[in-house]
Amino acid sequence: MTLLSLALIAAAINWFRQPLGTITPLTHNGVGVSYNRGTRTFWKKPHLRFHGLQHVRVSRWERPAVFALGNSAEGHLDATATLYRFHPRSGKELDSFPLRRAADLFEDYSHHYRADLIAVDLDGDGLEEVLATFRHKHYPAYTVLFEPEERRSRVVYASEGHHRFHEAVDVDGDGQVELLFEEIINNFAWFSGISAISLDPPLNGNDRIEYPVLSPLGRWRGASGPGLVWFALAPATTCLEGCVRFDKAARRFELQRTVPISLALSGFDASAPSILKDEPRAELRRGVLRTISLALRRGPLENASSHIETLQKAVDDANRAALPRLELVAKLTLFQKLARVGKADARLEALEEQLLASSDMPSAATRFHLATAWAIAGEHERAAELFEACLNDGSESIDGGRPVWEFLRGLTMSLVASGRDSEALAAVDRYGSLIEDSWPDALRTFIHVTRGDPQRGLDRETIRTSGLDEHWYWDLEMQLLEGREPSSIRAELAGREERVSEVAALLEAFDVHLRRLEGEETSRLQPSAKRALRVLRERTGESIVPLGHLPLIESRLGLLIDAEATESARRTAGNRELP
Numbered sequence: 001m002t003l004l005s006l007a008l009i010a011a012a013i014n015w016f017r018q019p020l021g022t023i024t025p026l027t028h029n030g031v032g033v034s035y036n037r038g039t040r041t042f043w044k045k046p047h048l049r050f051h052g053l054q055h056v057r058v059s060r061w062e063r064p065a066v067f068a069l070g071n072s073a074e075g076h077l078d079a080t081a082t083l084y085r086f087h088p089r090s091g092k093e094l095d096s097f098p099l100r101r102a103a104d105l106f107e108d109y110s111h112h113y114r115a116d117l118i119a120v121d122l123d124g125d126g127l128e129e130v131l132a133t134f135r136h137k138h139y140p141a142y143t144v145l146f147e148p149e150e151r152r153s154r155v156v157y158a159s160e161g162h163h164r165f166h167e168a169v170d171v172d173g174d175g176q177v178e179l180l181f182e183e184i185i186n187n188f189a190w191f192s193g194i195s196a197i198s199l200d201p202p203l204n205g206n207d208r209i210e211y212p213v214l215s216p217l218g219r220w221r222g223a224s225g226p227g228l229v230w231f232a233l234a235p236a237t238t239c240l241e242g243c244v245r246f247d248k249a250a251r252r253f254e255l256q257r258t259v260p261i262s263l264a265l266s267g268f269d270a271s272a273p274s275i276l277k278d279e280p281r282a283e284l285r286r287g288v289l290r291t292i293s294l295a296l297r298r299g300p301l302e303n304a305s306s307h308i309e310t311l312q313k314a315v316d317d318a319n320r321a322a323l324p325r326l327e328l329v330a331k332l333t334l335f336q337k338l339a340r341v342g343k344a345d346a347r348l349e350a351l352e353e354q355l356l357a358s359s360d361m362p363s364a365a366t367r368f369h370l371a372t373a374w375a376i377a378g379e380h381e382r383a384a385e386l387f388e389a390c391l392n393d394g395s396e397s398i399d400g401g402r403p404v405w406e407f408l409r410g411l412t413m414s415l416v417a418s419g420r421d422s423e424a425l426a427a428v429d430r431y432g433s434l435i436e437d438s439w440p441d442a443l444r445t446f447i448h449v450t451r452g453d454p455q456r457g458l459d460r461e462t463i464r465t466s467g468l469d470e471h472w473y474w475d476l477e478m479q480l481l482e483g484r485e486p487s488s489i490r491a492e493l494a495g496r497e498e499r500v501s502e503v504a505a506l507l508e509a510f511d512v513h514l515r516r517l518e519g520e521e522t523s524r525l526q527p528s529a530k531r532a533l534r535v536l537r538e539r540t541g542e543s544i545v546p547l548g549h550l551p552l553i554e555s556r557l558g559l560l561i562d563a564e565a566t567e568s569a570r571r572t573a574g575n576r577e578l579p
Contacts, residue, residue: 019055020063020088035066035091043091048084052117056085057128058148063088069099069115069132081115083130083146083153099132102142102155102212105220108504109136122168122177123203131179135162139186142212150204156227157197159183159215161190166244167253171196171229171265178229180253182244185217187296188329189365189402190236193217194244194253196229196267216289217329219296219542230267230282231289233325235259236362274322284321288314288330295333305341308334328360332369339377348377364393368402371410375544380418383544387411391431405439408432412443413548416450438466442474449477450552469503470545472496473510486514502545505536509553512560522560529560 021042026032032046033053052069059065066086085095103111113134122129130146142158143165156179157163163183171178178196185191197213214224216231234255237243245254252270255261262270266278267285274281291314295307311334318327331351338348355366371386390407408431415424424447432440441459448455455478463471476489493511509532516525536553539546 018064023053023055023066025050025053033068035086035088042089045086045091051081051115052132054117054119054130055088056119056130056148057121057126058085060126064119064128065094066091067117067119067130069117081113081134083132097146097151097153099144099146100153100155102134102144102158105142105158105214105222106136106140106160109138109140112137118165120165120168122179122199129203131156131165133164141183143181145199147203155212156199157181157195157213157215158218159193160218161186161193161215163193163195163215167246169196169246169253169265171267172198174198176202180244180246183215184236185215185233187217187219188332189361189369191325191329191361192234192237192243192255194232194234194255194263194267196231198227198229200225200227216293217296218293220293221297224293230285232263232267232269233323233329234261234263234269235325272322272324276321281321284317285323285326288318288321288323288326292330292333295337305337307337308341311337324360328355328358331355332373335370336373336376339373339379364390364407365402367393368407368410371414372544375410375414375417375547376540380414384411384414384418384420387414388427391434404431404434405437408435408439409443410544412447413544416447417548417551421447421451438462438468438471442466442468442471445471445474445478446548449474449481450549452481454478454481469507473503473506477510480514486517490514490518502539502543505532505539505546506549506553508532509536509557513556516556516560525560529557533557533561 021035021037021040024034024036026034026044026046030051031049032044033048033050034044035042048068048070050068050070052067054067055064056067057064066088068084068086070082070084081099081101083097083099084093085097086092087094101111103109103113113136115132115134118131118133119128120131121127127149129148131143132146133141133143135141139160139162140158141162143156143163144153145156146153159181161184163181165179165181167180168177169180170176171180176198178198181195181197183193183195185193193215195213195215211223211225213227214220214222216224216228235257237255237257243256245256246252247254250262251265253263255263264270266282268274268278268281276284291307291310295311311330314330315327315334318324318330331354335348335351335355338351352370355370356363358366367386367390371383371390374380374386375383387407387410390402391404391411408428411427411431412424415421415427425444428440428443428447432443438459442463445455445460445463460475460478463475466472476492480486480489490511493507493514508528512525512528512532515528516522533553536546536550540550
């Protein structure tokens with residue numbers, strides 16, 4: 001066979017491996033798709049609801065198939081999310097595969113997600129696997145791997161911030177590729193988190209699939225799977241595409257940032273060398289991440305003190321390993337725990353000075369975290385000072401660390417918590433012009449709700465249509481003050497599912513209050529009241545939102561719980577009087 005013949009055969013095979021046509025959405029809202037080549041339309045599916053469309057090579061002898069991630073609910077991915085496979089020429093549905101879900105990891109959020117598909121050959125056999133990344137409207141995200149040959153799916157990664165898949169690279173030399181994800185760390189100034197995870201079990205393996213890898217800086221209740229090879233922190237970025245690129249020649253990951261960053265295959269920043277070798281340095285990193293991860297888990301207040309000494313060791317270990325951003329996160333976590341157990345002493349003040357002097361996080365973001373921690377400690381005067389300093393800093397955007405509305409919300413709630421309602425209203429008037437949306441009127445509504453003061457002069461329509469759960473909740477509270485029937489409000493509560501974690505606890509407590517106003521028996525309300533108050537108190541260690549509402553909720557639900565205690569005491573006293 002001549003070289004020309006071989007070249008022609010190779011060209012023909014390569015041509016045959018290319019997609020037959022182009023996938024074209026018919027609308028912008030995820031309904032309808034057509035398959036075309038030039039002016040020729042092979043097929044249309046005008047009623048298909050989809051959230052991701054992708055060519056996937058599942059056979060060596062056929063054109064790449066068309067895969068669509070679809071569902072049965074309008075506009076959202078619900079529990080029936082299914083991956084469909086269509087023939088490229090006829091459009092015939094060849095198969096469908098229900099995908100594994102991980103929405104239960106985020107119990108305080110509705111199960112409504114958007115998603116996209118990526119086709120990638122993970123084992124070099126010429127056939128492609130599918131990665132489907134589900135992103136909630138607010139924060140959570142998780143990625144499902146679908147293996148066409150095995151006809152199985154598994155959740156491989158979950159994070160509290162949105163993430164995206166970037167590369168498949170063998171980072172540890174074991175012959176198997178690891179998956180590289182980048183996520184937004186919402187808890188810490190929108191740092192980027194870069195995770196390299198291994199597949200456990202490997203592709204096409206027969207072992208039982210265990211738990212997914214959970215981002216080490218999330219507030220989880222359950223255990224993570226064992227596949228995290230390494231995790232690195234990088235500065236926040238506005239980059240959406242091509243943010244992480246693997247340089248094959250240099251064997252490094254290049255991160256697109258204001259100041260570019262290079263990560264070695266070990267996940268260490270080339271600009272922050274250490275006197276330690278990679279293995280002991282990696283062991284220190286694993287230990288620091290494990291300590292922070294345990295400290296971030298939700299739990300009762302008394303658990304906070306148990307983490308203080310281990311977090312101090314984590315700060316020291318991150319410093320030894322020359323991991324400045326991880327050291328900063330360990331310090332912030334330590335500061336939060338010290339504040340939560342009420343240790344507003346010289347140790348806390350010294351740590352505050354160190355954090356404010358750090359250049360590894362935008363100054364406004366550092367002040368925001370410190371202000372929140374002071375508020376948790378009950379030091380509302382100090383919290384208000386720092387929140388106001390954030391507003392005067394002028395730093396907005398992801399690179400600035402936090403959005404301006406968070407600063408104004410924190411200032412407002414700190415002032416209200418210290419009984420300075422009038423100053424809170426004045427602060428909203430003074431700084432509200434920095435925010436061009438519904439937040440100023442929404443915060444005014446919050447202030448008047450906490451005062452029990454009906455106000456009809458606010459732009460309530462803007463608040464109601466903002467799409468933000470907090471605003472919607474405050475408006476419902478105001479409607480209750482204005483005389484709307486509790487049963488009508490409860491019906492609206494039941495009909496809305498988009499709930500952010502920190503607001504879900506407020507809505508549960510609000511529902512108990514509405515049931516009491518409807519006349520439900522105290523004995524039936526008490527279990528719900530106890531649970532709502534417990535959850536809300538747990539959340540006060542994470543965010544100023546539940547903290548800012550706690551006095552109002554305690555004044556309501558405390559009556560129900562006290563009623564049970566009074567009745568219990570009465571019964572006990574009665575029993576003692578029996579002969």
